[in-house]
Amino acid sequence: MFIPLNIIFFNTMEKYRKILIIRPGAIGDTLMLLPSIKILTQHSQVYVAGRRPGINFLFPHTSECFDMDESAWHKLFLRSPAPTGLPPSGVNLVACFINDPKGMIWRNLRFHYPGAEIFVFPSLPEQCLKMHVAQYVAYCLQGCGAGIDSYEAIELACKSPLLVEKDQGLVRQHLMLHPGSGSRKKNYPLFFWVELIQKITLRFEDSRIKKIVLLGPAEQDIKPYFSDIASTWEWEIADIPSPEALLGLMRETEIFVGHDSGMSHLAAMVGARTIVLFKSTDPSMWRPLGPRVVVIKEGKNEEKTLARVFEQLNLNTLPAVSR
Incomplete structure (x- = not known):
């Protein structure tokens, strides 16, 4: 299901205790997930399927990360669903950021995560919107009812370094x-x-x-x-x-x-x-x-x-x- 950017649906965050975000990309593109992850992990288990080395920087901030260049993730792109499933089990919400004009990825996700709400979004916002990619990700997750405020996520990322713990004393030289x-x-x-x-x-x-x-x-x-x-x-x-x-x-x-x-x-x-x-x-x-x-x-x-x-x-x- 794709949510147009002018429509927002709100569900109770208690419904989504286990969230899978799928976004394959390079380091910068993968780091666009971090503002949302920082908010979501306050109330949900968050799993990410992406690509190395980008996901390496997300490991400490998620329940688990999966490398889509390994294991069984090719099943997302098969014309007919494969018989065995994809990790993790028990997911309540899947938000996938891959262009899927024919709906093939959505059908495969529906097959592998039968008990979850499935949303598939274009990987990037339309250029005419002039929307930051990290805010687009957060906005889409907000539309899924994942329990996130997209503006809060971006404000947090602009005010504090997300990859540094507050009590981590650093010597910058x-x-x-x-x-x-x-x-x-x-x-x-x-x-x-x-x-x-x-x-x-x-x-x-x-x-x-x-x-x-x-x-x-x-x-x-x-x-x-x-x-x-x-x-x-x-x-x-x-x-x-x-x-x-x-x-x-x-x-x-x-x-x-x-x-x-x-x-x-x-x-x-x-x-x-x-x-x-x-x-x-x-x-x-x-x-x-x-x-x-x-x-x-x-x-x-x-x-x-x-x-x-x-x-x-x-x-x-x-x-x-x-x-």
């Missing part, structure tokens, strides 16, 4: 740049990042903050280039480690600069001062959620973007730490 993303259309050219590295090094040469260039699988082709630059200007190169190690590295970061990517969403949700550059995507849909986020959208104007980034890099925000 890194300034991190991430010059890549999952799409080249989002990225500023290499010379932009080289100039930024040079400016930061010269401006903050008296600061002992650790300066890091973060490179993931999508940036391996430019790693030799950045390795030479980093060596010249005394920066460190960090390959994206395991999800657990990456989360630890992000929690030690004071300032993060990157494109619209999963790394920027992660930095924002751990409370780093996140400067995110939007070139081809829409920040009204994909703005990282956190208490210290600055969005810069100047399109292809590299010079103006660089100037605005540097305005945000205030020396007074850099902690004096030992290497």
